[in-house]
Amino acid sequence: MTTLGIAVGTAIGIALLLWVVVLIRQDRLYAGYGVIFIVGTIAAIAVLVVPPWLRAATAASVALMPDPSLSLVAIVLLTFLVVYVFIQISVLANRVMRLTQELAIRTAQREPPAGRPSEER
């Protein structure tokens, strides 16, 4: 991989990291999903910047895939797509959560406490 390739890859990784962190802070991405992306992206950046790891990863990808450079582009695009899907899941989950909380509180406010054992007898 060329130096420019490493720089571009690292820049994409940092952009993904920042995007994920901002999404978590805005409550648009669940922290549990975000942590997976953050750990994965940091690992990918580490592979790019540590020469022996990059050589090993390149050898493995050449052995496994017919056109590794094109596959790399596909993997990057796929990662951003997966983050987008998880944003939608998180937003939906947040709405369900708020509905569940609201429904629980309103129902409880309408109903009197369940009778105590001594009152039932």
Add this chain to the structure above:
Amino acid sequence: MDTSTASPHRTLVAIPAYNEAATIRNVVERVRLNLPHCDLVVVNDGSSDSTADVLAGSGAHVVAHLCNLGYGRAIQTAVLYADRAGYDRLVTLDADGQHDPAEVRTLLTQFDTGQWDLLIGSRYVVSRRYAGVPLGRRLGMVMFSSMVGLLTGQRVYDTTSGLKVIGRQTFAALTNWQFIDFHAEALVYLMRLGFRVGESPITVSERQHGTTMYSALSHIKYPLKTALMVVLGVVEANLTRRRIP
């Protein structure tokens, strides 16, 4: 002084419960016995066992989630409930029977001195050591206690305690931000917003029934998620303070 009887403040005791059928009835009865002048609410967090049946007829007010939202969200529901019903203080207590409700009176007395906005019933504030705690958990506790100390300038020795007294002044902050389990991330967020958090010693008994809410995988995910939320909590608190000087 028995604060639960003498205090003019309205106090709500909230017990988040998820699959605690074996212990919840006993916990409710002990709370009623020891804190007769506090209102009691159980947040049934989508239990799939007979917790709901056990609670029926227990005398407790039940706020029932239709599905499981997790411990942090159950606590947040209790905070929302207490806020809307106009309570001055919220006491959170574990449903597994590990906390002694009698100790809540001591906590409330200390809380009434006005020194704190949130007071934690702490297992480790006296010894300042985590003796007897399994190694993995001990490492986590030391890590998060140190993180809190580093980011706020005040060490909190028991960041994972489920027994807390929460003052009304913190309710808005606690419902406006997201938390994992209301542990270190919530404490750092509140402290960075300027709220006063303190610890008071308590004793806990061993869990008699059920299992911990943390699975094997969560021992890896929990520290990562919580550490991330602690750092983001600092950012969010700083942004909030800039927005509302």
